[in-house]
Amino acid sequence: MSSFPNPGNYVPDPNDTSGYSSDNQGILWVTPDPTRRTIYVGVADKENILYRSTDAGATWERVPGQPTGYLPHKGVLDHVGGFLYLATSDTAGPYDGGRGEVWRLNTGTGEWARITPDPNGGWGYSGLTIDRQNPTTLMVATQISWWPDTVFFRSTDRGATWTRAWDFLGWPDRANRYDIDISESPWLTWNSTPAPPEQAPKLGWMTESVEIDPFDSDHLLYGTGATVYGTDNLTDWDAGGTVHISVRARGLEETAVQDLISPPEGAHLLSAVLDVGGFVHTDFTRPGTMYANPTISSTTSLDFAGLAPAVIVRSGNGNAPRFGISTDGGTTWTPAATEPPGVSGGGTVAVGADGSRTVWAPGGAPVSWSADGGATWTAAAGVPQGATVESDRVDPARFYAVAGGVFYASADGGATFAATPATGLPAEGNVRFKALPGKAGDVWLAGGNATSGVYGLWHSTDGGASFTRLSNVDEADAVGFGKGGNIFITAKVRGVRGIFRSADAGRRWQRINDDRHQYAWTGAAITGDPRVYGRVYLATNGRGSSTASRRMYLCRLNNKKEGSEN
Structure with a gap:
């Protein structure tokens, strides 16, 4: 509003x-008084942090006596x-x-009181709440105590005295007033067994809310x-009992998926995920533990490996080792x-069709190959650093790479690459490719x-020596394959953005989502399931991995008369 004096x-x-x-x-925040026309506003100005209006925002004043410096x-x-x-x-x-402080303002008298629970704790304060049923009770969280853990403080006398969630x-050694059940998200330990006083799982961090x-x-x-944690017996804290905390994030998804594979045996899906590593998805109804040894x-x-699918490789960002x-x-x-x-990052990784060779294009280092599971690495010749690499699904000696609009092929297990004569490929944007099983x-x-x-979809049948652009696809971001010749793309077809399936090598495309089922950025990865006809897995940026079956999307589309089975 134009009347507010300090942005x-x-x-x-x-x-x-x-x-x-x-x-x-x-x-930073706006807090109205529901009983009158008063509004309080917090401002990101360390010398002028609090303003008040008593006429519903028509005029404003800097609240007198306010604390400064934070x-x-x-x-x-x-x-x-x-x-x-x-x-x-x-x-x-x-x-x-x-550093930081907690303050209390008597809005009737204008008197300020500093009620900081631990003035010398070495942290600031952020998450703050009061008990509306018993408003003398309040809680505040530290901002931020990474190690050994976040601290919650609780007061039942308006901040005159405080107790801690752990001491x-x-x-x-430490004594906790709580226990934590992470069965809904078992990866929350990050595969760690820290030394005391640190614990796994942590009580929290970044506890702003x-x-x-x-x-x-x-x-x-x-x-x-x-995640989001919660409890249903908070007041047991005050009687010296144990507060039972558990994950309350079922149905909430924020993972950014970078890659997906669906091997023809074993688990139907494995995912590569930022922040939480990724998972072997043995049960689609429940989360599992994240990858371990190494924990990336x-x-x-x-x-x-196309002919030995029990052999799987992964790479990622973080501390070494970044390959498993x-x-x-x-x-x-x-x-x-x-x-x-x-090496400074995970980049992309590919394993040969028989599982004997691995080619890794990590961040910060040359494309390299290994024939001993990563015990030794040798720089590949003829391919630029930062390329994206993939393996042929049938020929163990063949690997492929793309960078800057140039396609590269190797016929000796990734030891040497050569640029192919292919032209017209995208040199900018996100470029992803897959070899057909x-x-x-x-x-x-x-x-x-x-x-x-x-911007589009290209197909090669000669190992990348030449490519043909599919004229019926306007734009495409990712491609994958499923059972029975199904090809899946996240793309724009005939001017419509969506997820599409073709059962005839790309001659015709059927949209398998609709306008009510959109997933923002879906260009990181898509793959079909080689064992379940019509099943597809989709990577999203912040909404996890999604799956759909042929029955699900055909029923939805047929009910709207938008398509039929090809």
Whole structure:
């Protein structure tokens, strides 16, 4: 509104050119008083953090006597008792915060009281909530205590005294007022067994949002950097009991999937996922544990051997080792003993059709090959660093790569590559390609961008020596294959964006989603299931892995008279 006097001035990093940390944080929160025309506003200005209007926003004043020097992460009003609570930190977070305070304002008298639970804790404060059924009770979370754990503080006397969610018994032991059930998300330990006082799973981190149910004093929800936790017996805290915390994120999905494979034996689906590594999906109704040995925080690429599908390789971002190989379909893994010099990221990885050779195009290092499961690596010749690599599904000696609009092929297990004569391929945008199972030298490539004008779907039957662009596909981002010759693409066909299936080698395409089933960016990966006709798996950026069956999408489309079986 035009009458507000201060848009804020705090910029986390003025030198950040990405825009992620160089924007003014502006207005941080707005808290109205439901009983009158008063509104409180928190501002990202360390010297002027709080403003108030008593005429529904027509005019504003800087609240007198307010604390300065920190940012007001949260402001919560107890309109019954007449108190405003502030949680402040020295940074905008959510990844950092070294100091902060908690304050209470008597809105009737204008008196301020500093009620910081631990003034010397080495953290700021963020998540803040009051119990609407008993408004003398409030809770606040640290911002941010990465190690050994986040801390929740609880007060039943408006902040005069506090108790902690956990306390030290004597270094390094600690006593928790809670237990945590992660059976709904068993990967929340990140495969770690930390030394005390750190524990797995953690109580939380990045706990910016904490809320006591206004209708139920026992019900609490809070967000972390990984999930939503909750409890239904919060008030047992005050009587010295144990608060039972569990995952409350069923039906909420935020994972960014980078790659998918569906081998012809073993688990039907394996995923490569940022932040939580990825999974061998043995049960589509329940989450599993993330990949281990090595635990790669963000898996970027997966592949299986076309003729020996129990051999699976994966690579990803994080600390070394960033490569793992399995010979039992992902049940167990062995980390690479070494990495090519200079590796900084996972890049893409491919395993030969018989499982004997691996080609890895990691971030920060040359494309390299290994014939011993990653014990040793040798730089490949003739292919540029940063290329995307894939393997032929039939010929163990053949590997392929693409970079900058040039297609490369290897006939000696990835030791040497040569640029093929193929022309007209996209040099910009996201480019992904796959080799067709069962036919040596059959390659499909999707990608490009609208800016360059080179954006679509291409097909090669001669190992990439030449490609033909499919004229009936306007744009394509990813391609995959299923049982019975099914080809799946995430694409634009006849001017319509969607997920499409072809059962006749791309001559005709059927849209298998509709306008009510959209998934934002779906260009990272798509694959059919080689054992279930018509089943498809789709990678999304923030909505996890989705699956659909032939019966599901044909029923939906036929009910809308939008398509029929090809």
